Amino acid sequence: xxxxxxxxxxxxxxxxxxxxxxxxxxxxxxxxxxxxxxxxxxxxxxxxxxxxxxxxxxxxxxxxxxxxxxxxxxxxxxxxxxxxxxxxxxxxxxxxxxxxxxxxxxxxxxxx
Amino acid sequence: xxxxxxxxxxxxxxxxxxxxxxxxxxxxxxxxxxxxxxxxxxxxxxxxxxxxxxxxxxxxxxxxxxxxxxxxxxxxxxxxxxxxxxxxxxxxxxxxxxxxxxxxxxxxxxxx
Numbered sequence: 001x002x003x004x005x006x007x008x009x010x011x012x013x014x015x016x017x018x019x020x021x022x023x024x025x026x027x028x029x030x031x032x033x034x035x036x037x038x039x040x041x042x043x044x045x046x047x048x049x050x051x052x053x054x055x056x057x058x059x060x061x062x063x064x065x066x067x068x069x070x071x072x073x074x075x076x077x078x079x080x081x082x083x084x085x086x087x088x089x090x091x092x093x094x095x096x097x098x099x100x101x102x103x104x105x106x107x108x109x110x111x112x
Numbered sequence: 113x114x115x116x117x118x119x120x121x122x123x124x125x126x127x128x129x130x131x132x133x134x135x136x137x138x139x140x141x142x143x144x145x146x147x148x149x150x151x152x153x154x155x156x157x158x159x160x161x162x163x164x165x166x167x168x169x170x171x172x173x174x175x176x177x178x179x180x181x182x183x184x185x186x187x188x189x190x191x192x193x194x195x196x197x198x199x200x201x202x203x204x205x206x207x208x209x210x211x212x213x214x215x216x217x218x219x220x221x222x223x224x
Contacts, residue, residue: 033211042116042199042214043156056211090155092212101212103155 003027004093004104012110013081021076021107025093031055032074033101034066037088049074050097078109086111114215115139118200121218129190133218135183135200145176147185148199150217156199159185190222 003026013019025032031050035043045058049068063079072093078085088108092101118135125131137145145162160167162174162183173186183200200215 035212035214040216042201042216043212045211045213048211058211100158103157105155 004091004102006089006091006104006107008107009105010108010110012112014112015081015083017081017111018077018079019081019109021078021089021091021109023074023076023091023093023104025072025074025091026102029093029095029102030072031094031097031099031101032068032072033092033094034074034076035090035092036060036085037090037106038084039087043090046076055097081111083111085109115204115213116200116202116215118198118215119218120216122221123218124221124223125190126223127190127192129222130186130188131190131220132187133185133198133200133220135185135215137181137183137200137202137204137213139202139204140178140181142181142202142204144203145183146201146203146212147172147174147183148201148214150197150199152196156214159198187220190220192222192224195220195222 005024033048034046037043047057052068065077068074088106090106092103094101147159148156149159150156162176166175171188175184197217197219199217
């Protein structure tokens with residue numbers, strides 16, 4: 001296993017609600033990236049955090065936001081949930097911006 | 113044009129067969145290239161990086177053609193355990209940024 005953990009594993013929400021997903025990076029890793037994987041698609045880059053600062057963002061609206069904490073764990077927050085937000089949310093950590101990313105098992109979000 | 117395009121699949125092959133996956137990418141400035149493997153309902157895992165000189169890891173061979181913006185993966189002597197979805201992945205950013213762009217993936221089923 002990679003040592004990257006995510007919580008919760010599964011989550012069911014209704015449209016309009018807000019959700020917070022959590023990721024603990026592998027020991028020694030200071031970079032966390034978040035990806036959204038819809039059914040039958042490849043993961044799509046949401047954003048990346050490096051030493052508590054956002055270091056790049058994909059094509060996602062502002063209602064997707066994040067944080068990285070001093071221990072390099074991270075949160076993904078999604079406001080005003082929409083049905084299309086139903087997906088597997090993956091976080092990946094790395095020991096630097098140019099290094100291999102290791103993925104966690106993901107959080108499966110269902111929006112009803 | 114999508115950033116990373118892969119063969120649609122699925123590929124159903126008998127054990128022992130050789131199978132090839134192809135992928136094209138649109139951003140000619142892309143810096144690094146990978147193949148990931150994703151088992152059903154699991155996170156993606158790095159299979160191998162892809163270099164211009166080509167690289168081999170056991171039964172797996174990856175090739176990169178920068179002029180054609182084309183990446184390939186060859187699997188020889190397929191095993192049942194090779195059954196998975198294979199994701200072509202590109203880092204379109206330069207140094208200091210590692211934001212992976214994934215293809216949709218190609219599903220491989222190796223049949224006894």
